[in-house]
Amino acid sequence: MSSHQDSHNILWNTFKKGDWEAYTSLYHLYYRLLNNYGYKFTRDVNLIEDAIHDLFVRLWTNRNNLGEPLSVKNYLYKSLRNILFRKLRTQSRFFTIQEDEESIPFEVSYDNQLILNEEEQMLQETIKKVLHKLPARQQEIIYLRFYDGLSYEEIADIMAIHVNSAYKLLYKALESVQQSLSLLSIATVEIIMRTVFSSSTSSERYTQAHVLIQIPISSLADQA
Amino acid sequence: MHMTYHDYAQYKLSDFLxxxxxxxxxxxADSRSNAFWQTFLVQYPDNEKVLREAASIIKIYRNQSSFTNEEHRDEVWKRISATIHKQSTSQTKVIRFPIYKVAASIALFIACTLILWSVLTKGTHTVKTAFGEVKAITLPDQSIVMLNGNSELTYKDSWNDDAQREVWIKGEAYFDVKHINIDTTHILPAHRFIVHGNGIDIQVLGTSFNVKSRRNKTNIALLSGKIEVSYTGSSAIASGGLVLTPGDYVEYAGQKLLSKKKLVRPHKVATWTVREIAFIDPTLNDIMENLQDNYGYSVNVEDQELLNLRIEGEISVTSVQELLALASSTLGIKIEESGKEIIITRK
Incomplete structure (x- = not known):
């Protein structure tokens, strides 16, 4: 467990004892992350804000009955997801009756981009296209995995599925990604790798180290 | 790490993912494994290609736009606190009026004015705790400070990239500093985080540690990361700054180093952050000083000799009453508590 997680757990325990400042800190620490996660399910910003509002009000009201979660982030993601789904279902009921979770979309967006070079853009285009075709829950698992770096146990907890199902779901998603990528025949893609090969100890994802790496994409066909 | 280099050598692209x-x-998220993967690449150069492909897929995926909704942060927070406030008086539901938008823009205007004002006046912010109170504070850079009872933390209202992060502490605090230095060979001012104590400065590059500055003595326990301690008013090099590694525990009287030792379980010094009172092999004096400093008790001892009595082992309790009962039964003395006064006598 990182010291980062430790301190968030300390905040969580302090908040549970009724400390308003700790509660405020939790809100500010997770506000951006929760908005970003919520935005993948809906573009209705008001709805996301309502869900975050409900989530935090409930958190404070029920603070005496809260257990020790897998992690603070896990607890908040899971609760936000439940609240959002309930709201989205009530909304959609005005049009059609849908009980199926798959009917709730999940979409990552690449609208306003950090500057990528031509090859990176091509690889990104491909990834975009592949992801777009995947079922919503497969897209969500890729997000929780590659964006948030969560473990299978954590993902299973958030999505309320069995750990084995989480493995299977991600496997299916990755298979589709790999198949589509193998169709690409660009000779070389130059990727500006971010923190990977630098010796940095930072976990900030907005930072950049400049390491130029050559990646022959054509060879992906061998593994498909 | 359970996997061996050999296991990873068999990996295909999808296995890595x-x-x-x-x-x-x-x-x-795990910089400790840098060495592991670099060694792997040296030992199995043939696998470099597939490893980098897997890494690039993740990187490109992560290069997506994020929605932070930053402009509504305060408005949503106001709604939350308003609902909670109303709930405590009645159970009526909050209905959103457009007036929130007006209120938000007024609030934004006031906030901007305040920020501008504080920049112009170099305003500082001070958080104080009463006896027996523990507060969690989030600093402008998202670092977290837990402030123990009867303590004070001061910092500038506005932090910017050109200036180092600085706080002043009286009493006891636990710091979890946000690490923002990326390139260790090129450190910007804002990457530095300095804690000013009683005559000494602690320089940090992202870490967690406990500082206690009471009775003209300052002690520092480092839980993780790396810090450098120097004397206020002199540069680290000139005063031969002391570099601490995790587990180190040092005690200063003003600018004089009294002792330096290694703690077996450094996390024990921060147990107060979860409202636990803990000691390791304390004397009765250690316990009483703690009760005076953090809870505001006054102590009356029949015979000063009694203060030298020592309890062997670890103590971890959740209330002062529990602590006093334990001390009196273990040491065979009489401890009475009346209001904020503790009276210690022989049995």
Whole structure:
């Protein structure tokens, strides 16, 4: 467990004892992350804000009955997801009756981009296209995995599925990604790798180290 | 790490993408494994290509736009606190009026004015705790400070990239400093985080540690990361700054180093952050000083000799009453508590 997680757990325990400042800190620490996660399910910003509002009000009201979660982030993601789904279902009921979770979309967006070079853009285009075709829950698992770096146990907890199902779901998603990528025949893609090969100890994802790496994409066909 | 280099040598692209420790390393969540993967690449150069492909897929995926909704942060927070406030008086539901938008823009205007004002006046912010109170504070850079009872933390209202992060502490605090230095060979001012204590400065590059500055003595326990301690008013090099590694515990009287030792379980010094009172092999004096400093008790001892009595082992309790009962039964003395006064006598 990182010291980062430790301190968030300390905040969580302090908040549970009724400390308003700790509660405020939790809100500010997770506000951006929760908005970003919520935005993948809906573009209705008001709805996301309502869900975050409900989530935090409930958190404070029920603070005496809260257990020790897998992690603070896990607890908040899971609760936000439940609240959002309930709201989205009530909304959609005005049009059609849908009980199926798959009917709730999940979409990552690449609208306003950090500057990528031509090859990176091509690889990104491909990834975009592949992801777009995947079922919503497969897209969500890729997000929780590659964006948030969560473990299978954590993902299973958030999505309320069995750990084995989480493995299977991600496997299916990755298979589709790999198949589509193998169709690409660009000779070389130059990727500006971010923190990977630098010796940095930072976990900030907005930072950049400049390491130029050559990646022959054509060879992906061998593994498909 | 359970996997060996040999196991990873058999990995295909999809195996890497499914591997927990690989993914965590690529997204920068686990810098401790840098050495592991670099060694792997040296030992198995043939696998470099597939490893980098897997890494690039994750990187490109992560290069997506994020929605932060920053402009509504305060408005949503106001709604939350308003609802909670109303709930405590009645159970009526909050209905959103457009007036919130007006209120938000007024609030924004006031906030801007305040920020401008504080920049112009170099305003500082001070958080104080009463006896027996523990507060959690989030600093402008998202670092977290837990402030123990009867303590004071001061910092500038506005932090910017050109200036180092600085706080002043009286009493006891636990710091979890946000690490923002990326390139260790090129440190910007804002990457530095300095804690000013009683005559000494603690320089940090992202870490967690406990500082206690009471009775003209300052002690520092480092839980993780690396810090450098120097004397206020002189540069670290000139005063021969002391570099601490995790587990180190030092005690100063003003600018004089009294002792330096290694703690077996450094996390024990921060147990107060979860409202636990803990000691290791304390004397009765250690316990009483703690009760005076953090809870505001006054102590009356029949015979000063009694203060030298020692309890062997670890104590961990959740209330003062529990602590006093334990001390009196273990040491065979009489401890009475009346209001904020503790009276210690022989049996």
């Amino acid at each position: 499914e591997d927990d420790s690989f993914v965590r390393w690529v997204i920068g």
